[in-house]
Amino acid sequence: QLQLVESGGGLVQPGGSLRLSCAASGFTFGYQAIGWFRQAPGKEREGVSCISSTGSSTNYADSVKGRFTISRDNAKNTVDLQMNSLEPEDTAVYFCAAAWSLMCSVPIEASDFGSWGQGTQVTVAS
Numbered sequence: 001q002l003q004l005v006e007s008g009g010g011l012v013q014p015g016g017s018l019r020l021s022c023a024a025s026g027f028t029f030g031y032q033a034i035g036w037f038r039q040a041p042g043k044e045r046e047g048v049s050c051i052s053s054t055g056s057s058t059n060y061a062d063s064v065k066g067r068f069t070i071s072r073d074n075a076k077n078t079v080d081l082q083m084n085s086l087e088p089e090d091t092a093v094y095f096c097a098a099a100w101s102l103m104c105s106v107p108i109e110a111s112d113f114g115s116w117g118q119g120t121q122v123t124v125a126s
Helices: none
Strands: 003-007 010-012 018-025 034-039 046-051 058-060 068-073 078-083 092-099 113-116 120-124
Touching: 003 092, 003 113, 018 034, 018 092, 018 120, 034 068, 034 078, 046 068, 046 078, 046 092, 058 068, 078 092
Parallel strands: 010 120
Antiparallel strands: 003 018, 018 078, 034 046, 034 092, 046 058, 068 078, 092 113, 092 120
């Protein structure tokens, strides 16, 4: 299991961009898929994106497809989420998490992930 720390959240206007980063510590990072989740007040946690252990495959929720891009650098133990064309509906606390497996499941299910970061707030507002 990994220790994960998110950063990069903040306030952005609709249509703007933000880049989130997830830094991991541990020796199993290169063997685990990494996912991004988000949770808005009063709503269930939603799987946003996932990237396989090698970065060879990625998955996105329909709500963010075409706007968000996930990437990873296994040499640095980091995973990023580039968020473009942000909408007020994207406002949430964003979490990164390490999966039990090498690959991502579809849909992205929280039960497939064992280690979680503390979350970073993203607010999209005028």
